[in-house]
Amino acid sequence: MTMAPAKYLHIDRVCKSFTNGSKVTEVLSDIRLTIDKGEFVSIIGHSGCGKSTLLNLIAGLTDVTTGALKLEGREVNAPGPERAVVFQNHSLLPWLSVYDNVKLAVNKVFSGTKSRAQRHDWIMQNLDLVQMTHAADKRPGEISGGMRQRVGIARALSMEPKVLLLDEPFGALDALTRAHLQDAVMDIHARLGNTMIMITHDVDEAVLLADRIVMMTNGPAATIGEVLEVGIPRPRDRIALASQPDYVRAREAVLRFLYERHRFVEAAE
Amino acid sequence: MSVVALKKAPPPVKQAPAQVVPLPVAARSGQWLQKSVAWVVSSVLPPLVVLLVLLAIWQIAFSGPTAGLPTPTKVWAESSELILDPFFVYGSQDIGLGWRVLTSLERVAYGFGLAAIAGVLMGAVIGQSALMMRGFDPIFQVLRTVPPLAWLPISLAAFMDSRPSAIFVIFITAIWPIIINTAAGVRAIPQDYRNVAAVLRLNQVEFFWKIMVPSAAPYIFSGLRIGVGLSWLAIVAAEMLTGGVGIGFFIWDAWNSSRLTDIIVALIYIGVTGFVLDRMVGWLGAVISRGTAT
Numbered sequence A: 001m002t003m004a005p006a007k008y009l010h011i012d013r014v015c016k017s018f019t020n021g022s023k024v025t026e027v028l029s030d031i032r033l034t035i036d037k038g039e040f041v042s043i044i045g046h047s048g049c050g051k052s053t054l055l056n057l058i059a060g061l062t063d064v065t066t067g068a069l070k071l072e073g074r075e076v077n078a079p080g081p082e083r084a085v086v087f088q089n090h091s092l093l094p095w096l097s098v099y100d101n102v103k104l105a106v107n108k109v110f111s112g113t114k115s116r117a118q119r120h121d122w123i124m125q126n127l128d129l130v131q132m133t134h135a136a137d138k139r140p141g142e143i144s145g146g147m148r149q150r151v152g153i154a155r156a157l158s159m160e161p162k163v164l165l166l167d168e169p170f171g172a173l174d175a176l177t178r179a180h181l182q183d184a185v186m187d188i189h190a191r192l193g194n195t196m197i198m199i200t201h202d203v204d205e206a207v208l209l210a211d212r213i214v215m216m217t218n219g220p221a222a223t224i225g226e227v228l229e230v231g232i233p234r235p236r237d238r239i240a241l242a243s244q245p246d247y248v249r250a251r252e253a254v255l256r257f258l259y260e261r262h263r264f265v266e267a268a269e
Numbered sequence B: 001m002s003v004v005a006l007k008k009a010p011p012p013v014k015q016a017p018a019q020v021v022p023l024p025v026a027a028r029s030g031q032w033l034q035k036s037v038a039w040v041v042s043s044v045l046p047p048l049v050v051l052l053v054l055l056a057i058w059q060i061a062f063s064g065p066t067a068g069l070p071t072p073t074k075v076w077a078e079s080s081e082l083i084l085d086p087f088f089v090y091g092s093q094d095i096g097l098g099w100r101v102l103t104s105l106e107r108v109a110y111g112f113g114l115a116a117i118a119g120v121l122m123g124a125v126i127g128q129s130a131l132m133m134r135g136f137d138p139i140f141q142v143l144r145t146v147p148p149l150a151w152l153p154i155s156l157a158a159f160m161d162s163r164p165s166a167i168f169v170i171f172i173t174a175i176w177p178i179i180i181n182t183a184a185g186v187r188a189i190p191q192d193y194r195n196v197a198a199v200l201r202l203n204q205v206e207f208f209w210k211i212m213v214p215s216a217a218p219y220i221f222s223g224l225r226i227g228v229g230l231s232w233l234a235i236v237a238a239e240m241l242t243g244g245v246g247i248g249f250f251i252w253d254a255w256n257s258s259r260l261t262d263i264i265v266a267l268i269y270i271g272v273t274g275f276v277l278d279r280m281v282g283w284l285g286a287v288i289s290r291g292t293a294t
Helices: A051-059 A098-110 A116-129 A145-158 A175-192 A203-209 A245-261 B002-008 B010-015 B022-061 B072-084 B097-128 B130-143 B148-159 B162-187 B191-200 B204-242 B247-256 B260-288
Strands: A009-020 A023-035 A040-044 A066-071 A163-167 A195-200 A212-216 A224-229
Touching: A009 A051, A023 A051, A023 A224, A040 A051, A040 A203, A051 A163, A051 A195, A098 A116, A098 A145, A098 B191, A116 A145, A145 A163, A145 A175, A175 A195, A175 A203, A195 A203, A203 A245, A212 A245, A224 A245, B022 B072, B072 B260, B097 B130, B097 B162, B097 B204, B097 B247, B097 B260, B130 B162, B148 B162, B148 B204, B162 B204, B191 B204, B204 B247, B204 B260, B247 B260
Parallel strands: A040 A195, A040 A212, A163 A195
Antiparallel strands: A009 A023, A009 A066, A212 A224
């Protein structure tokens, strides 16, 4: 994992604080992380530890207070399609059909480089990747939560992002649907080899999907507590993994971090 | 369309006379009949009964020899022509009420159309910024309470002509609810949609058409609906003062020549037209913002 000549995504001593009147709250403190191209990184931590804020910083939706964030050597200071986000609550536009939601992204990103027919093919290809071509003409209100999240993934992938950011994308789904979508994400990662960063609070999800798990300490002023390499070879199969020692060890390490060293205290907020 | 459907319907019934097809068809048409009868009884009958009762009370109340207002039968006897033929033309000033309503509607179309465009654009700009909202909102809240006719003298002084003045009065009356509602709708756009727009790097114009207008459509249309009602109120009043051909001036003219029955007919025209305008904008809003709610 050290063959990349330059650091692909480099988060260098990033701090983030929010100012509310005269009160300054430091949410993230001294975050240092380097992510290689094609890597799948999970970020895990208790709720309120600022993991979503970290993702927003990478997405460019929030500005860093101090420190620097660089993608391929270039400073990140605004959102853009090369860092596509799959949002927690799908964020599809309810007045557009599934097809038109993806089309909005494709037309914006590829209007200069792809012809109309090519764009149509590209939309269908991305919907096919998440197995949603059958509902292309339906509106988000007419499909299930899991399907909406699939379309959200298709929309993000259709931008051909350098980094795909997933903000607890399956948090609101039931366990079975979640397992399906995790498999879909693994499959897409294997096929396309994207760099993916996923926020999660689910230990199994983190271990199953990630090459590395970034564990955050509790806030305020949260930072990276530990980084765990998950050395499990791919493709991974959830059933076979359940009893595999590497998997069990990784899972235990994350659980120990979360529940022994950095137990969630109901902070006096 | 219904004619086509009627013509096409019989063949399947003929082709399968001994099968189950005829039975459900018969049952369904019976059901349809039952439903439409139920609809007439529940929705058409009550207002009709109330109307008849009110007309009867009116008839009885003003039947005395010293009554100041005409009775419904007298209105019909003296002004039935205005009701039966809305589009007669006997001379440049002697035309049917339909034509007069259309003339007034033309003015409303200009004034309200301008107010809709300007109001939505201004509302969009003001709704985007909390600072602008704080600055403008109190001023709008004061201006929107100014009655339409109070604008007329200023308008006449500025335009020095009755036609643009009437249109300006409509414009200035209708624009406030449109601005205020649009701004509220823009402020209510969920952060999620803004994030999507930010990631896609939509520019201002794309954001306006692809996110803002569809997302704020229910708010915009409730503003437009209030605005069109106010426009109609304003034009009738403004025409009474500025003259011309419209329905408002007709009432004033009828008053000056003591044709009370004509005024009553004109009032009915105004009411029905205002009702139709309101329903049209409401319907348009319902169609356009159909997909906005999740």
